[in-house]
Amino acid sequence: MKRVCIVGCGAIGSLYAAHLARVVEVWAFVRREDHARALNRDGLRVSGKHEFHVSLKATTQPGQLPDCDLGIVATKATQVEESIARVGDRFDQGAVISAQNGLGSEEIVAAHTRGQVIRGTTFMSGTKHSDAHVQLELDTATWIGPFEPCHTSPALVKEAADLINAGGLRAEALPDARPAQWSKLIFNASVNGVSALTGLPHSPHFADESQFSALGHLLHELIEEGKGVAAAAGIKLHEDPWEMNKIGAMTNHPPSMLYDVRRELPTEVDFLSGAIAREAERAGVPAPLHTAVYRLIKAREASWTFKDENRAL
């Protein structure tokens, strides 16, 4: 793998782009013209856990992007369709990792490329300070594995993991990435949904089960319900999402969906609670709580454009 394209350069995409640019030719495919200009002019500076600077190439124009051996789609789940639809054919001879939260992005990627699709889940975290500067916080592994319907070659998955590791980030090639993806899905759907609806960051309330009214009971029930759906779908979880929640609840970290609702931006709920609700329907098991959270968040999104005479109230 000699040429890689990172599709979408938020915090996660910028971290992949900078680290991989240390070992291969990297292109960044981004939406904003000034973003591409900044990357071409200034390159990318990484601070935090790692400290270095690299040059790389960036463009907003599919026509300028050469064929690549590997793509990493690192946009929000809500933006996968619009981005991969424009450049999917550049990976026809290679592979594409989908690194989104939740379920459903692999299917979208697969619909727009003839390349092999790799299921990815990352626990890495960072903060983007500017288009040319990203801070690496947690360098936790990215787990990757085949996208089952496309029979992705395990050797190719291994090659992609080796490349990410060579660049200085951590990746693990798995024969089946679904146990990791579902662990994060259940954790993310539960924590993001509740955070967006309550306005609380991932605070100690999320693990508090001291009284009947305490929020921790709801998190526990959402996670148990999610585990039931995973089991019905034949997935054995990689980690217990309740343990992940207990650790996260000590951080006061604002989940991305809280950020989105505060700014009235489209959320990833279709790929999180919505995905659990759909998988439950498919597997014929109940998921009333995730389905309720899904409908509440969809209605919250609708409230931003619904005009009524009492809006000022």
Add this chain to the structure above:
Amino acid sequence: MKRVCIVGCGAIGSLYAAHLARVVEVWAFVRREDHARALNRDGLRVSGKHEFHVSLKATTQPGQLPDCDLGIVATKATQVEESIARVGDRFDQGAVISAQNGLGSEEIVAAHTRGQVIRGTTFMSGTKHSDAHVQLELDTATWIGPFEPCHTSPALVKEAADLINAGGLRAEALPDARPAQWSKLIFNASVNGVSALTGLPHSPHFADESQFSALGHLLHELIEEGKGVAAAAGIKLHEDPWEMNKIGAMTNHPPSMLYDVRRELPTEVDFLSGAIAREAERAGVPAPLHTAVYRLIKAREASWTFKDENRAL
């Protein structure tokens, strides 16, 4: 019944006070000194469905309030305790109607008076334009009946209803007011909770069942769950809350809990979703959705005082 005291004069309390002052001596017991002064000086003007002006007496001091034949507690459910604790003994020889939303206010009233307690549920609506001016919108009936644990006399309930009717509002004395109270409880808990969490007024979304993600499904499930709890508690409903919801969803009316969360005021959720959750526990039936809404709203209230470094986000 010759002397009546209205405890709390928001829109509903002001409507009772003004109409009853046309036929008996009326006192208003209120919290704010300037509210009492305005009522003593200007009286109350009613506009809308009825148009008239009356004089009445008002005070913030329990010591100034004479013994009364009837009290109508018309505060928010969250303020019943603090208000009736101060004046409950003024009704020791008479009766007190609790006219709050939800369940649980009668018990609080009964703990603070030796008078007979009347269970009340009102569908009347109005808008308070100032301390001295209230507009009557819907003059729908107030349903009243005995508070069972206290063996309230049906004759006294009838006398109270006659008095309200004589004043020009509508009241109906029932042998059992719980079917009416529970119909409104299930309606109110479902609509208020969903409105507060989504930011939507009672809009057409609440009755929309066109797609899987549509909010009307959640309202339907909340209402069905509430009906199951009512049945387990031995209550036969007076009206179908789903029919009430379908009508209300055409109004775009902002429910009181939406008003509360927009202003970060304590909500009535303990008396609405919380009451259904508690009754379900007592009756040994499940109420996962109302319990979830209850915990989400309690956490939303907690978010107003929870400080974290990412608050500005």
